[in-house]
Amino acid sequence: MLRRSRVPLYLQVASLMRQKIESQQWAYGSQIPTLDELEKEYEVSRITLRAALNQLEESGIVRRTRGLGTFVAKDLSSQRWFKLPNTFEELVDTVANLKIRLLHIEPAQHRLVPAFPFGKVGPAYHRLRRVHYHDDVPYCLIDIYLDKVIFDSDPQAFSNATVVPQLAARTDIAIAGARQIMRITVSDEDTAGHLDIGVSDPIADVCRALVDEDDRIIYYAHIQYPAQMIQIETDLMTDARRRRKVRPSA
Template identity: 65%
Template sequence: MTSHISVFQKSRVPLYLQVAHLMRQKIERQEWPVDAQIPTLNELEREFQVSRITLRESLARLEEEGLIRRTRGRGTFVMKDLSQQRWFKLATSFEELVRTVSELKIRLIAIDEDDHPLVPHFAAGEVAGPYRRLRRVHYRDDRPYCLIEIYLAQDVFALDPRGFSGSPVIPKLAALPQVRIAAARQIMRVTVSDEDTAEHLDIGVADPIADVCRSLQDAQGRIVYYAHIQYPAQMIQVELDLFAGQHQPSPPASKKR
């Protein structure tokens, strides 16, 4: 059996956080279901091959997150069901995107009001400035689930400054008769959070996140909307129809006997 220590040492993340992530996975996968008593320190020590000091720090982290409850003389019990935590389905079409964000709650983050140049992270269309930059946190059930920075073409922003400033941008943009969205692209990468992202999303520094860049273009190929969005990785899922727009293969013909 490969030693856990040799695997843990490959990461710069503190050891107790790595172990806490593994424990969190057990709760998510319902290996440790809600209300169940988790293994004892002796059993955890054998399973993870780390010291008791590290295990106590890991358990303390889970307790701070409200995932477990430690009771002297009785043991440690799971307090939350994480099996359905990946509730946010990342949109894979423009129509789905409009539906998904139409009812979001947002908290605005104060930024300077100057115009900003746009430097896309991928080939996303023609950059034609200036752009108005907006920054905000989106919420569901009072829980932050994404940090988003938006670049909106200044002439488009001027069509409804109040609406764009205080509401989700995508539905407002889709409803404007003066703007026709002709192309939409997005890419997603898996990375880790920095200090700023962690603070806004109430997660730990270096926790895994889904990093999404999204671009909407008008009929002239100009980028009218560009967004950089960061989600806690444990909250999202991606579903794709791998035969979308294609003919599904016919089943193999049965052999005659």
């Protein structure tokens, strides 16, 4: 079950424990197995188990009470609510009504270096760093690089509301392309603090770019989501394949 990996053993154990809570094998409010039982199940040392439990406790997922044991303190069964958008239209709908806490706003100090080849970098951007919330729970930390001319056209609106729906609604802005990539990594101390998760907890790291008709990047975002909130749904049957299966009527 556990394997050699660059990921520390205690984090692997913490991840397996978290899966039990998400699947409700360990239900919200229930007491989890004792250290003796966990030692037999995971075949690791008590030092590793205690480190894993410390990780979960720092995230508020379990609560340890001296003399009583360790209990599940957070219901994770319904947290996987965010479907990563597969189309631009889905993206607009998904982020339209999120709450925002602005952390920092400034002209970008360095040239934008996208994480993947897509479009041409523009001359200047404004950087907005903020946390987005769903039902008062922080669900992503986002760094946005917005074309400076576009930002300057309505700085108050772009500072106080989600950016993508505003770009989609503007008749003077033509979005000709949109692309994103995602990888799974772990949170650092800064990300963990903003998202109310533990350091080295798994996160979905997404980079997203929009280009205009001149193939110039007008919006670029680096977004970090707690991994437990993300689900990915993909249609594996393409439209072309569907058409091949349709037979003409006699």
